[in-house]
Amino acid sequence: MNAGPPHPDPARVEDVPGHANLVIVANRLPVDQVTAPDGSLTWRRSPGGLVSALEPVMRSHDGAWIGWPGVESAEPDGDPFQVDGLTLVPINLNAAEIEGFYEGFSNGTLWPLYHDLVAKPEFHREWWEAYVEVNQRFAVKTAEVAAPDATVWVHDYQLQLVPAMLRELRPDLQIGFFLHIPFPPTELFGQLPWRRQLLEGLLGADLVGFQLSGGAHNFVRLVKQRVGHHTEGNSVHLPDGRVSRAAAFPISIDVGAFQALAESPSVIARAAEIRVALGNPKQVLLGIDRLDYTKGIYPRLRAYSELLAEGHFNVTDTVFVQVATPSRERVEQYRLLRDDVDRLVGRINGDLGQIGSPAIAYLHSSYPQHEMAALYLAADIMVVTPYRDGMNLVAKEYVACRLDNDGALVLSEFAGAAAEFRQAWQVNPYDIDGMKAAILAAVQSPPEERARRMAAMRRYLHGNDVSHWAASFLAAL
Ligand code: F6P
Numbered sequence: 001m002n003a004g005p006p007h008p009d010p011a012r013v014e015d016v017p018g019h020a021n022l023v024i025v026a027n028r029l030p031v032d033q034v035t036a037p038d039g040s041l042t043w044r045r046s047p048g049g050l051v052s053a054l055e056p057v058m059r060s061h062d063g064a065w066i067g068w069p070g071v072e073s074a075e076p077d078g079d080p081f082q083v084d085g086l087t088l089v090p091i092n093l094n095a096a097e098i099e100g101f102y103e104g105f106s107n108g109t110l111w112p113l114y115h116d117l118v119a120k121p122e123f124h125r126e127w128w129e130a131y132v133e134v135n136q137r138f139a140v141k142t143a144e145v146a147a148p149d150a151t152v153w154v155h156d157y158q159l160q161l162v163p164a165m166l167r168e169l170r171p172d173l174q175i176g177f178f179l180h181i182p183f184p185p186t187e188l189f190g191q192l193p194w195r196r197q198l199l200e201g202l203l204g205a206d207l208v209g210f211q212l213s214g215g216a217h218n219f220v221r222l223v224k225q226r227v228g229h230h231t232e233g234n235s236v237h238l239p240d241g242r243v244s245r246a247a248a249f250p251i252s253i254d255v256g257a258f259q260a261l262a263e264s265p266s267v268i269a270r271a272a273e274i275r276v277a278l279g280n281p282k283q284v285l286l287g288i289d290r291l292d293y294t295k296g297i298y299p300r301l302r303a304y305s306e307l308l309a310e311g312h313f314n315v316t317d318t319v320f321v322q323v324a325t326p327s328r329e330r331v332e333q334y335r336l337l338r339d340d341v342d343r344l345v346g347r348i349n350g351d352l353g354q355i356g357s358p359a360i361a362y363l364h365s366s367y368p369q370h371e372m373a374a375l376y377l378a379a380d381i382m383v384v385t386p387y388r389d390g391m392n393l394v395a396k397e398y399v400a401c402r403l404d405n406d407g408a409l410v411l412s413e414f415a416g417a418a419a420e421f422r423q424a425w426q427v428n429p430y431d432i433d434g435m436k437a438a439i440l441a442a443v444q445s446p447p448e449e450r451a452r453r454m455a456a457m458r459r460y461l462h463g464n465d466v467s468h469w470a471a472s473f474l475a476a477l
Pocket of ligand 1: 027028156180181327328390
């Protein structure tokens with residue numbers, strides 16, 4: 001395997017520290033590669049709450065963002081570059097690294113295991129080795145880039161070994177880690193042959209953040225059980241005298257940005273256009289998800305098709321728009337899911353659709369934020385039914401866009417957002433009848449009830465946007 005550029009010797013790294021006072025370390029850089037009008041390849045900032053929340057603090061602290069640009073490359077890592085004034089430090093991944101680290105251990109082992117075994121995780125020693133090597137490359141690069149006593153914030157399940165590897169290289173740093181996906185129950189985590197190494201990797205951080213307090217508790221319990229460190233509440237006392245703390249920091253979205261989109265005349269006009277294109281139905285139901293087996297797309301569409309078949313809805317006045325954004329298409333379970341969803345949509349439309357009135361308008365595509373906002377505005381009911389989800393930002397985006405307090409959210413109780421959006425119509429995605437009842441209840445609810453529920457969720461969201469999330473994490477760190 002080509003492990004990328006030679007690693008600098010750790011001693012040298014300490015002698016010649018970098019300049020960034022805040023370093024964000026994430027699997028992906030917040031940019032997409034696009035083709036410029038002259039045909040050359042260039043970078044464009046990808047829209048995202050995380051980068052917009054961190055941008056002000058990155059600018060004021062000589063920040064740098066380390067990550068993979070998302071394309072395969074056997075070249076040594078390129079030099080840091082700037083996009084819109086943000087300093088980006090690329091880590092190139094070659095074909096073997098993508099296979100072992102990204103598609104393999106991150107998305108074939110950890111992703112299904114941390115999502116309650118919705119799919120079967122595979123345990124392969126070669127994948128683990130690739131994960132260790134790539135995490136080491138991220139740690140070495142971070143050690144090069146960070147200024148003395150800098151703050152480093154490491155993100156997500158792909159990089160759980162980085163905190164300890166980095167502490168070894170640069171003990172002067174403040175290190176935080178945030179897990180964007182659920183942290184599993186202790187019994188499931190216990191299946192991992194490398195459970196102790198992962199826990200020790202995370203313990204390199206001074207603060208380990210989770211979406212929910214349950215994740216923080218599970219982590220501390222596992223540290224006590226499997227590593228044997230003394231714990232007190234959510235603090236872990238390490239043998240070298242350091243204390244590593246675990247806590248919940250539920251992530252959010254850039255509420256202002258979505259609100260501004262929802263107010264913009266072009267988005268409002270586009271929403272009206274979408275409804276006309278759908279045949280001016282009385283009701284639009286909407287699902288927007290990455291095409292991922294954790295998202296519960298299949299049972300959601302089945303529940304809706306049964307409601308249609310039973311005559312609760314009619315395809316001439318109701319339509320379900322399902323957007324499925326292509327994702328991780330080289331991982332087998334994602335390919336199988338796509339086939340299953342394609343078949344189900346085909347069957348439902350074949351059995352229940354009419355000429356000019358499909359039961360489900362299915363779009364296997366990704367859309368820019370303004371089109372997403374138009375879809376949110378066009379939808380009367382948003383249906384978000386993951387089997388398990390760290391947070392689910394689509395639910396928050398929908399609520400942020402409903403400026404008139406109209407619209408209803410049907411939300412899985414297994415999404416992190418359910419802890420905050422108590423006023424949604426909550427469902428168990430494994431219970432098709434329960435989902436049918438909740439969708440019907442949401443559709444039939446009187447406007448005053450929808451407004452009361454939506455207003456409460458919007459109030460909560462306003463006090464808890466992504467800048468508040470980033471500021472609380474960094475303050476705690
Ligand atoms: O939710 C976890 C996450 O890794 C996000 O950070 C990311 O936007 C999404 O899944 C897509 O993942 P990938 O980087 O594998 O395309």
